[in-house]
Amino acid sequence: MTTSGISRRGALRMFGIGALGMAGVGALGACAPSPSNSGSASNGGDTKSKDFDFTSWSLNEEAARPAIEKIIAAWEKAEKSKVRAVSYPYNEYLSQLTLKLGGGETTGAIHLDIAWLAAVAQMGKLADLGSVAPKGGYTDVALKSGVYDGKQYGLPWNTGSIGVIANSKLLAKAGVKKHPTTVEEFEDALRAIKGLGGGVVPYAAATKVAQLKDIFPWMQTFGCTLMDGEKVTIGDDASVDAVTWYKKLHDAKLIAADVDRFDARALFGQGKAAFYDDAVIGKGVTAAQSKDKTLADAMQPMMRPVLRSGDTPQALLWGGVIAIVNGKGQDAATEFALHTTSDLATTSEYFTSRALPPSTTAGLADPKVAQDTFTTEWTEKITKTATGSPFWQFAQNAQIEEAVAKQVQAVLVGKSKPKDAMKKAGEEVAALIKR
Numbered sequence: 262m263t264t265s266g267i268s269r270r271g272a273l274r275m276f277g278i279g280a281l282g283m284a285g286v287g288a289l290g291a292c293a294p295s296p297s298n299s300g301s302a303s304n305g306g307d308t309k310s311k312d313f314d315f316t317s318w319s320l321n322e323e324a325a326r327p328a329i330e331k332i333i334a335a336w337e338k339a340e341k342s343k344v345r346a347v348s349y350p351y352n353e354y355l356s357q358l359t360l361k362l363g364g365g366e367t368t369g370a371i372h373l374d375i376a377w378l379a380a381v382a383q384m385g386k387l388a389d390l391g392s393v394a395p396k397g398g399y400t401d402v403a404l405k406s407g408v409y410d411g412k413q414y415g416l417p418w419n420t421g422s423i424g425v426i427a428n429s430k431l432l433a434k435a436g437v438k439k440h441p442t443t444v445e446e447f448e449d450a451l452r453a454i455k456g457l458g459g460g461v462v463p464y465a466a467a468t469k470v471a472q473l474k475d476i477f478p479w480m481q482t483f484g485c486t487l488m489d490g491e492k493v494t495i496g497d498d499a500s501v502d503a504v505t506w507y508k509k510l511h512d513a514k515l516i517a518a519d520v521d522r523f524d525a526r527a528l529f530g531q532g533k534a535a536f537y538d539d540a541v542i543g544k545g546v547t548a549a550q551s552k553d554k555t556l557a558d559a560m561q562p563m564m565r566p567v568l569r570s571g572d573t574p575q576a577l578l579w580g581g582v583i584a585i586v587n588g589k590g591q592d593a594a595t596e597f598a599l600h601t602t603s604d605l606a607t608t609s610e611y612f613t614s615r616a617l618p619p620s621t622t623a624g625l626a627d628p629k630v631a632q633d634t635f636t637t638e639w640t641e642k643i644t645k646t647a648t649g650s651p652f653w654q655f656a657q658n659a660q661i662e663e664a665v666a667k668q669v670q671a672v673l674v675g676k677s678k679p680k681d682a683m684k685k686a687g688e689e690v691a692a693l694i695k696r
Contacts, residue, residue, distance in 0.1 A: 306368060306588045306589025306590070307589060307590075308587075308588065308589065308590070308591040308592055309592055309593075310589055310590045310593065311340060311341065311342035311343075311590070311593045312342055312343040312344070312345075312590055312593070313342075313344060313345070313368060313369030313370065313589065313590025313591075313593050313594040313597070314344070314345045314346075314347050314367065314368050314369035314370070314590070314594075315333065315344050315345070315346055315347065315369055315370045315371075315372075315594070315597070316347040316348065316349075316358060316367060316369070316370070316371045316372060317329060317346075317347075317348060317371075317372035318348060318349060318350065318351040318354040318372065319348075319372065320346050320347070320348035321348035321349060321350050321351070322351075324615075325615060327614075328610075328611055328614035328615055329346075330346070331610075332601055332607060332611070333346060335607075336597055336600065336601075340593070340596075340597075342593060344369075344597070345369075347367075355374075355377055355380075355381075358371065358381070359380075359381065359384070362381070362384060362386050362586065363384060363386075367586055368586050368588050368589040368590055368591075368594075369585070369586060369589070369590045369591075369594040370583050370584070370585055370586075370594040370595075370597055370598050371583070371584050371585075371586060372418070372581055372582075372583055373415060373581060373582050373583075373584050374580075374581055375406045375407070375415070375578060375579070375580050375581060375582055375649065375653075376649075376650070376653050376658065377653075378406075378407065378409050378414060378415050378582060378584070378653070379409045379410075379653050379654040379655075380653075380654075380655075380656050380658070381414075381584065382409040382410070382412075382414045382584075383409075383656075386586055386587060387414045387584050387585065387586060387587065388414075388584075388585040388586070388587050388591060388595065389412050389413065389414065390407070390413045390414065390415070390416055390584075390585060390595065390598075391412060391413040393413075393416065393595055393599055394407070394413045394416060396599060396603070397416060397417075397599055397602060397603035397620075397621060398603060398621045398622055398623055399416075399417050399602075399603065399620050399621050399622075400420065400620060400621065400622055400625070402420060402578070402644060402645065402647065403417035403420035403580075403620035403621070404417060405578075405649075406420055406578055406580055406582060406620075406649065407582040407584075409654070414582075414584050415582025415583060415584045416582060416583050416584075416598045416599060416602045416603075417580065417581075417582050417602060417620035418580070418581045418582055418583050418601065418602045418617075418620060419580045419581055419617035419618060419619065419620060420578070420579075420580040420618060420619075420620040420644065421540055421541035421542070421579045421580050421617070421618050421639065421640075421644055422540070422541065422576040422577060422578055422579050422580075422639070422643045422644040422647035423475075423478075423538060423539065423540050423576060423577045423579050423647075424538065424539075424541075424562060424563070424564070424565060424576045424639070424642075424643035424644075424647075425536055425537070425538055425562075425563045425564075425565055425643075426529070426536065426537055426538075426539055426543055426544065426547075426560055426561065426562060426563065427440060427535060427536050427560070427561045427562075427563040428529060428532070428534070428535050428536070428556075428559050428560065428561075429559045429560075429561050430532070430555075430559040431454060431457070431461070431532065431534075431535040431559075432450070432454070432535055434457060435450070435453040435454040435456065435457055435535070436453055437450045437453055437454065437535075440561070440563045440564070441566050442564070442566055442567065442570070443566050443567055443568070443569070443570060444482065444506070444566050444567070444568050446566065447566040448510070448515070450463075450535075451463035451464055451510065451515040451535075451536075452513075452515065454535045455513075455514065455515060459533075460533055461533050461534070461535070462514075462516065462517045462520075462528055462533055462534045463515045463516070463534070463535050463536065464510065464515055464516050464534070464535070464536045464537070465516070465517065465520055465524070465525035465528045465529055465533075465534035465536070465537035466507075466510070466516040466520065466525075466537070466538065467520060467521060467522065467525070467538065468511065468516060468517065468518050468519060468520045468670070468673055469519055469520060469521040469524075469670075470663065470666040470667055470670055471521050471666075472520075472521040472522050472666075473662075473665070473666035473669050473670060474662040474665070474666060475538050476503065476504070476507065476665070476666070476669050477577065477650065477665075478565060478575040478576060478577055479503045479506075479507065479565075479575075480495070480499065480500045480503040480504075481575040482503065482565060482566070482567060482568055482572070482574075482575045483499045483500070483502045483503035483506070483568055484499035484502075484568065485497055485499035485500040485503060486651075487650070487651050487652070488651040488652070493687050493690045493691045493694065494687070495665060495683055495686050495687040495690055496683045496684045496686065496687030496688070497683075497687075500683045500686075500687075501679045501680050501683050504669055504672050504679040504682065504683060505679045507669065507672075507673070508672050508673055508679060511673045518673070518674075522538075522539065525537040525538070525539070526539065526543065526546060526547045526550065527550070529547055529551075530547050530548070530550050530551035530552075530553070530556065531551070531552075531553075532553060532556070536563070540579045541562075541579070541617075541618060541636065541639045541643075541644070542616060542617065544557060544560045544616075544635050545616050547560070548560065560635065561635075561638070562635060562638050562639040562642050562643055563642070564642045564643060565643075573646050574642075574643070574646050575646070575648075576643045576644070576646060576647040576648075577647060577648070577649070577650065578644075578647040578648055578649045579647070580620070583598040583601060583602060584598075585598060602619075602620060602621075603620075603621050603623075603624070605621075605623050605624060605627060608620075608621065608624040608627070609624065609627045609629045609630065612624070612627075612629060612630050612633075612636075613629055616633075616636070618630065618636050618639070618640060618644075625637075625640060652690075655693070655694055657693040657694065657696060660693050661690050661693050661694070664686060664689040664690055664693065665686045665689075665690065668682040668683065668685055668686035668689075669682065669686075
């Protein structure tokens with residue numbers, strides 16, 4: 262049987278639950294309505310109730326919890342309501358949330374990574390926020406992050422992207438006077454930086470399977486669309502060209518083996534890498550870990566180099582939205598979500614606390630945000646052209662990313678040729694999508 266467009270097998274695989282896993286798994290099949298009911302199903306309860314739940318993984322994080330608790334406390338005082346805070350660790354969040362949602366135990370507002378929105382929306386439990394979203398003043402890019410299948414299921418809370426960060430001090434030391442804008446210029450810059458010696462890894466690119474999904478923006482840079490309608494395009498000439506180029510960088514020691522995001526941050530923080538890929542929050546995280554207290558001033562957002570001048574720089578959309586569960590407390594939860602994501606004072610204070618860029622035009626223009634040059638430049642250079650992954654719509658997204666990553670790694674270590682590896686990757690992705 263299928264539930265809301267996700268096969269039971271696919272749902273279990275997506276949420277990391279084995280066949281003998283948690284007893285609540287049956288709720289996925291028993292309680293999820295069909296896609297045709299999406300946006301109208303209800304978990305029951307008084308939709309007009311002022312009391313509701315707010316579920317967020319950030320409430321489980323020591324650094325983030327105080328700022329969110331402050332937002333909740335202010336709302337409760339102003340609206341004379343009670344908000345029950347619910348949290349799960351990030352790595353367990355999606356599986357826990359989905360099981361509770363499928364069983365009718367989750368109500369109110371829920372915080373979602375934008376990569377999860379499609380899968381959760383397919384369960385048919387979320388409210389259509391299309392009539393509410395125009396009130397927020399959100400940027401076009403932010404609004405799109407909350408859309409699935411033509412409906413606005415999420416109000417964008419924080420919208421950013423994953424792009425390239427450059428170390429201006431290393432670039433200057435290597436004689437690279439400006440950010441490279443084309444792949445050819447980028448490669449020239451990497452070779453100049455390698456000439457510095459001292460164990461410098463010019464580009465701390467992802468080469469471990471766990472993070473090799475970073476290859477997708479490079480595939481798109483070389484012209485691979487990843488998907489064309491319902492057809493997987495990995496395996497085309499562009500994807501092969503991208504992986505061939507990546508292999509060339511690897512063999513020339515312009516990138517290093519066995520690097521993930523954490524390794525890249527460490528290398529960059531030690532002054533041993535001139536470029537690496539990260540989310541907009543990377544500056545704060547990496548600078549805080551570095552012994553070089555001047556590093557933050559040297560960190561610059563850089564548009565991903567393009568294959569040909571005039572091409573659109575590629576970047577992966579990154580961020581979170583707040584969605585609303587149909588049923589108890591739905592109306593108040595919707596107002597809370599709108600307030601939290603668009604009220605100027607609230608978003609400004611949240612940015613000050615967490616350095617997460619707001620999703621509204623007014624929020625980005627607020628002096629507290631605008632004076633942060635790094636965030637402003639990141640928004641203008643990288644987030645402006647960022648797009649979501651076409652694979653996010655599938656329950657098997659994690660398996661898709663892993664399948665491609667393994668084939669790319671096979672190329673890097675010399676176990677497979679780019680053409681053979683990409684052909685196999687495309688076939689594996691197509692098979693996963695059909696499950």
